[in-house]
Amino acid sequence: MRNVLMAAAIASLAGAASADVYGDATGELFDNNFTHLDIVSVEVTNDASFLYFDITVAGDLDATNWGKYLVGMDTGREAGSTTGGWGRNISWGAGITDYVGSWADDGGSGAGGELHALNGGAWALTDATYLAGTEIMGDDTNHAAGTQRIAVSLAALGLTVGDSFGFDVASTGGGGGDPGVDHLSVAGMSTPGWGDMSTSGAFLSYTVVPTPSSLALIGLGGLVAGRRRR
Ligand SMILES: [Ca+2]
Ligand SMILES: [Ca+2]
Structure with a gap:
């Protein structure tokens, strides 16, 4: 019976760290026609070391050779900038301190990305999938279903359990002056065309949660302590 209780406690606690899904x-x-730029939803999760962004679009990412996906984040590390993100023609609303620029444009295999951080008001490249690849990683496992997965180091972002940050996700093209064709934070049309700037709406918010394994351990400790008291 105790084992059954413990297993149930672990299962329920593991479920407690479920993903946050933001629909568009x-x-x-x-x-x-640009279905691979049409954001459907973004799912955010974390484990002890990484933050995971699953960006799902309406089109098949194995079939595209030019989609780009930006994640702008405001962690509060320093005053955010409304510009940034590979020089794209985007105004990041309240301002961002960090951003991921990612691509799924190799026609079917691989997902790459760069992590950039604001340092004293200037943008600097922290890491990329083609460099050390320890602070940012890409995963194309679910490209056929339209999902681009990017993992970003929590430490690189200066985030720990309990911290909240604001963010927006935008799809864009391959040109330096392209706008955000679709913003997660904008319910209507984000831009009327390639030549017009896009602007973020109110940022979404995510709070870094304890990992399922640490929660399960806390749960087990509580059960053991409870038994001792009896
Ligand atoms: Ca959309
Ligand atoms: Ca949108």
């Missing part, structure tokens, strides 16, 4: 409208682009 679909078919709201200036050109809805």
Whole structure:
């Protein structure tokens, strides 16, 4: 019976660290032929070391050779900047301190990305999948279903359990002056065309949670302590 109770406690606690899913409208682009740029949802999770962004779009990412996906984050490390993100024609609303620039444009295998951080008001490259690849990693496992997964080091972002940060996700093209074709934070059309700046809406928020394994250990400790008291 005790084992059953413990197993149930572990299972329920593991479930407690479930993902946060942020939905977006679909078919709201200036050109809805770009299904691989049409954000459907973004799921955010974390483990002890990494933050995971699962960016799901309407199209098949194995079939595209030019999609780019930006994640702008405001961790509060320093005053954020409204510009940044590979020089794209985007105004990041309240301002960002860190951003991921990622791509799924190799026609079917691999997902890459760069992590950039604001340092004294200037953008600097922290790491990339083609460099050390320890602070940022890409995963193309679910590309056929339209999901680009990016893992970012919590330590690199200066985040620990209990910290909250604001963020927005934007899809864009391969040109330096391209706008955010779709923003997670914007329910309507994000830009009327390639030549017009896009602007973030109110940032979404995510809070870094304890990992399932640490929660399970806390749960087990509580059960053992409870038994001793009896
Ligand atoms: Ca969308
Ligand atoms: Ca949108």
